[in-house]
Amino acid sequence: MSMIVAENVTKRFGDYVVLDNLSLKIEEGEFVSIMGESGSGKSTFLSVISGAAKCDEGKVFLCGKDLSALNEKELAVMRRTELGFVYQFFNLIPTLSVEENVLLPIYLRKDNVKKQKEYMMEVMERMRISHLLNRYPDKLSGGEQQRVAIARSVLYKPKVLMLDEPTGNLDSRAREDIMDLLVELNAKDKITIVQVTHSMETAVRGTRIVHMIDGRLEEE
Numbered sequence: 460m461s462m463i464v465a466e467n468v469t470k471r472f473g474d475y476v477v478l479d480n481l482s483l484k485i486e487e488g489e490f491v492s493i494m495g496e497s498g499s500g501k502s503t504f505l506s507v508i509s510g511a512a513k514c515d516e517g518k519v520f521l522c523g524k525d526l527s528a529l530n531e532k533e534l535a536v537m538r539r540t541e542l543g544f545v546y547q548f549f550n551l552i553p554t555l556s557v558e559e560n561v562l563l564p565i566y567l568r569k570d571n572v573k574k575q576k577e578y579m580m581e582v583m584e585r586m587r588i589s590h591l592l593n594r595y596p597d598k599l600s601g602g603e604q605q606r607v608a609i610a611r612s613v614l615y616k617p618k619v620l621m622l623d624e625p626t627g628n629l630d631s632r633a634r635e636d637i638m639d640l641l642v643e644l645n646a647k648d649k650i651t652i653v654q655v656t657h658s659m660e661t662a663v664r665g666t667r668i669v670h671m672i673d674g675r676l677e678e679e
C-alpha cells in the first residue's frame with residue numbers, strides 16, 4: 460500500500476513557486492531520505508504531506524486518505540493517530556520534565572495514563588532515556604532531547620514518522636545513535652519513515668534517497 464502519495468503538488472508563497480508540480484509515492488515500509496539545498500523546499504514539502512499546510516494545486520494522500528477531502532477535525536484526528544512528527548529544534552516544552560513531555564499527548568487525549576505509561580517505559584528503555592524521566596529539557600544533550608522527541612512521536616504507534624533534520628545539530632556519535640533507532644523503528648516496528656537530512660552519511664541509512672531540486676524531487 461502507498462503510505463504517502465503526492466500528485467502534481469504545487470505550492471507557492473506569493474509569486475514564488477516552492478514546490479513545482481511535484482509527484483512522489485512512498486510505499487509502506489520505506490525509509491526515505493530527502494536531501495537538497497537550504498531553501499529548496501524540503502520543510503515545506505513535509506508540511507504539505509503531513510497535512511500541516513495545504514498545497515495550491517495537486518493532491519496528497521496520506522495512509523490512503525485524500526487530505527483535501529478531510530475537514531479540520533478529521534485532519535487533526537488523522538495527524539494524531541497515524542502520524543509522528545519530529546522537528547529539528549524545539550521539540551520539547553522547557554517547563555515540563557521529560558516524563559511530562561512524553562506523556563503530554565496522552566494527557567491531551569485524556570487516555571488511560573496508567574496503561575500508556577507502561578508502554579512509555581518500554582519505549583524509553585529502548586531509546587536509553589528511561590533514566591532521564593525527571594530531568595528538564597535544558598539539562599539534556601541535543602541527542603537526548605531528540606530521543607525524547609522520537610519516543611513521544613512513536614508512543615501511539617504511528618504508521619508514518621516524519622522527521623525534519625532530526626540530527627542536524629548533533630555530533631556523529633549522537634547522530635549514529637538516532638539513526639540506529641530509526642532503522643530499528645522502520646525494520647522492526649514497520650513504521651514508514653520520511654526524513655529530511657543534509658548529511659549523506661545519514662541519508663544512506665534509509666532505503667531510498669530523493670533530492671529536492673528547483674521545487675521537484677529527483678531519485679538518486
Ligand SMILES: Nc1ncnc2c1ncn2[C@@H]1O[C@H](COP(=O)(O)OP(=O)(O)OP(=O)(O)O)[C@@H](O)[C@H]1O
Binds near residue numbers: 472477495497498504
Ligand atoms: N510561510 C512562508 N512564507 C513565505 N515564504 C516561505 C514560507 N515558508 C518557507 N518559505 C520560503 O520557501 C522556501 C523553502 O523553504 P523551506 O523551509 O521549505 O526550505 P528547506 O529546504 O527546508 O530549507 P532548510 O534546509 O534551510 O531547512 C524558502 O525560500 C523560504 O524562505
Ligand SMILES: [Mg+2]
Binds near residue numbers: 501502503623
Ligand atoms: Mg527546512
